[in-house]
Every structure is written in structure tokens, then in C-alpha cells.
Amino acid sequence: MSTKISALACIALGAVALNPALAPAQVKHLACLKDQSSMTYRLVHPLHKIEATSKDVTYDLEADPVAHTFKHVAGTVDVTTFDSGNSNRDSHAMEVIDAIDYPDASFEGTSFIQRGDSLYACGKITFHGVTKDVTIGAVPHWTEGKLEVDGSFSLSLTEFKIDRPSLLMIPVEDALNFTFTAVFGTQ
Numbered sequence: 001m002s003t004k005i006s007a008l009a010c011i012a013l014g015a016v017a018l019n020p021a022l023a024p025a026q027v028k029h030l031a032c033l034k035d036q037s038s039m040t041y042r043l044v045h046p047l048h049k050i051e052a053t054s055k056d057v058t059y060d061l062e063a064d065p066v067a068h069t070f071k072h073v074a075g076t077v078d079v080t081t082f083d084s085g086n087s088n089r090d091s092h093a094m095e096v097i098d099a100i101d102y103p104d105a106s107f108e109g110t111s112f113i114q115r116g117d118s119l120y121a122c123g124k125i126t127f128h129g130v131t132k133d134v135t136i137g138a139v140p141h142w143t144e145g146k147l148e149v150d151g152s153f154s155l156s157l158t159e160f161k162i163d164r165p166s167l168l169m170i171p172v173e174d175a176l177n178f179t180f181t182a183v184f185g186t187q
Contacts, residue, residue, distance in 0.1 A: 052084035
């Protein structure tokens with residue numbers, strides 16, 4: 001009987017070694033390539049659209065580069081680093097979101113849903129001192145030695161207790177739309 005169990009165990013271990021999908025997860029902490037990562041926000045007013053980008057974003061990821069699965073993700077951005085190309089507008093934006101009191105916005109995702117090429121990270125976002133549940137959609141691009149994740153999400157200014165700024169007494173739309181690129185080394 002023990003010979004049969006040993007033979008079956010060897011066959012099973014061989015199958016696991018040949019099929020990475022059956023192998024135990026090899027979750028690794030992947031290093032963020034900050035110089036290639038960014039976040040952009042878009043705010044819409046009936047008279048114009050505002051877009052500002054920050055290259056000072058820190059992303060943290062635990063993933064299995066072989067199975068292309070995700071375990072944990074976090075991101076933090078210093079809100080004062082967003083640049084729209086207009087320093088007066090950026091200064092006003094920092095006043096509106098109380099950047100002195102709330103200099104960072106952050107996300108922590110702990111559950112993931114993979115649907116085809118799309119990935120959905122469920123977690124909590126903290127912005128302007130308010131924490132809310134959010135689902136962020138993204139598309140991961142795995143290549144040799146690198147992972148690039150491009151995604152987007154929207155926040156409601158009023159849900160995060162931010163008074164919508166106005167121009168000519170007309171407020172901006174409530175949606176604050178974000179896109180991001182997070183790049184990681186997989187070696």
C-alpha cells in the first residue's frame with residue numbers, strides 16, 4: 001500500500017512541476033519602477049477640461065509573475081505633485097482639497113477579479129481624510145522582466161467632502177476621473 005501511495009505522490013508532484021497552474025503560488029514583492037509610473041486626474045467644467053499628472057506616485061505590489069495573479073496592491077500619491085501646466089490653477093486645486101491637512105491620497109486593494117484581460121482590484125481609497133470602498137479597473141501587461149498596469153477609476157468630489165470649485169458661478173462636474181500607469185520589475 002505504501003508503494004502505491006509513493007508512486008501516486010511522485011506522479012502528482014511531477015504533474016505540479018510540469019503545470020505551473022497547479023504549482024504553489026510564488027508570490028513576490030515586485031519593485032515599482034517610479035520613473036515609468038504616473039497618475040493623472042481629469043476634472044470637467046462646461047467651459048474647459050483640466051488635466052494634471054503626477055510622476056511622484058508610489059505603487060506596491062505582491063503578485064505571482066508565473067501565474068499572473070495578484071495578492072495585494074497599494075498606491076500613494078502626494079497630491080501636491082499634480083501638475084496641470086498652470087501653477088495658479090494647481091495652487092487653487094490644492095486649496096480646494098485641503099492639501100496641507102491631507103497631503104496624500106492612498107489605495108489598498110486586497111481582492112482581485114480577473115475577467116479576460118481585465119483586472120478589478122477591490123479595496124479602500126483614502127482621499128481628503130475620507131475612506132471609501134472602491135473597485136479599480138485595470139489591464140495588466142506582462143512582458144519579460146516587466147509588468148505594466150494601466151487603469152482608471154472615478155471619485156465623487158461630494159462623497160469625499162470636497163466643495164466643487166466654480167468658474168463664472170458654474171461648478172465643475174462632481175466626477176474626478178483618474179488614469180494611472182504602474183510599472184514593476186518582475187525579476
